[in-house]
Amino acid sequence: MYNLLISAGAAVAVFLIVSLAAGFQYWWAALLGAMIVFTACFVLIARSVTKKLEVLMEGAMKDIQAQRFEKGIRDLKSALRFAKWQIYVESQINSSIGMVYFVRREFATAFPYLEKGFFKNWVTMGMLGVTYMKRNKHDKMKETFDKAIMATPKESLLYALYAYCLNEIGENVKACEIAAKGLAKLPGDENLKLNLELLREGKKMKMKGYGEMWLQFHLESLAVLQKQQMAAMGGRRRIIRK
Template sequence: MYNILISAASGAVLFLLLFAVKLPWWAALLVGLVVFTALFVGISRVIMKKVMASIETAGKDLQAQPPRFEKAVRELKDALQYGKWQVYVEGQINSQIGMIYYMKRDFSNAFPYLEKSFFKNWAAMGMLAICYMKRQKKDKMISTFDKAVQWNVKEPLLWGLYAYCLNECGDVSKAKEVLGKGLKKLPGDATLADNLACLEQGKKMKMRNYGDMWFQFHLESLGALQKHQMAAMGGRMQRRMVARR
């Protein structure tokens, strides 16, 4: 990455120059490290400021009525240029692009971006795992979920989503095992405990308790999603009416 190369080269050159003028090696090294750190932090801040500006602009496009999906994607694709400068930037932007396509149900375009997702973006990793499931690649699905929960242990929906997909693949025992692991990381989580009880009783998991976060993964039928959206819209209208009284 350019940031590391520029910072390291600057620090190394300064170290050699100071050492050449008879400065003790430890002092020259200390100055070189200070310069490396200062440059690395400074460049990182500039790059991340530009990346965040692109993400915020894309977010505003998505919140518009109607949402400007293509414009948001173009904004994020332009920001991919900063991936050469800073570690993990490319993965974070690819995660955002993949999620936009996925939520549009454009799964074919979403997949290549989700494949390059940042591992700490649990929602993008979950969507990638679902893509593998739909492509009949269970091993890839499991390895993706395993990596996601390793870095996002405090996300209850991720544990539930992992178990749900395993259950859909017919692996009920593994699904119960995953819910059990989730409860160890999140003791007292009522939804995880309820879903574990459902599987033990041979019933379907209750994922709708997660609300909009669950429906973004498109594992429900379009009819169920529309009903959820209508119910949410009705609730908002009722709250507005109450507020006006």
């Protein structure tokens, strides 16, 4: 990582200059100066790289939102040139690219980017977990979700998604444990409470409470959620009489 190397190089140079100029008996002053220079260089370079990335990423996201997907993805890929400058830059960009492909249902293309994604991006980690489930790599699915929960321990949908996937592969007991774990972290969460009850009763989870955030994982279609909602209303639309 260039930022670290440049900052460390500047710090070593300051340490040697101060030590030689003042004498090695003042090594503590040289060390203090070196630490100050290292921190200042690291922060300045990080800010410069972050600012350039923000401009590039903002433009890419605008293109993607306007459904100019190819241009947006090209811009995201071009941002990978900053990967050697800053820690986690490469994984964050890979997460963004993987998410775009996954949302577009280009799952095979999304997979390698999601695999190299940022572990603190719980949405893309969830997408990776879903991909592993669909590929029957259940151990990798669990490993991915466990890592995501460790990094983001207070996200209701993440627990629900993990429980849903576990239930899909026939591990109802483990699914109940994960939903209960989420409820312990998020007491009073109605979505987790409802789904834990459904899991314990051996029924299908109801995820419509999570809205569009749930739909992006492509485990249920909007039509299915609307059908569930209609069933909850008695199977017919309300008639408003004048």
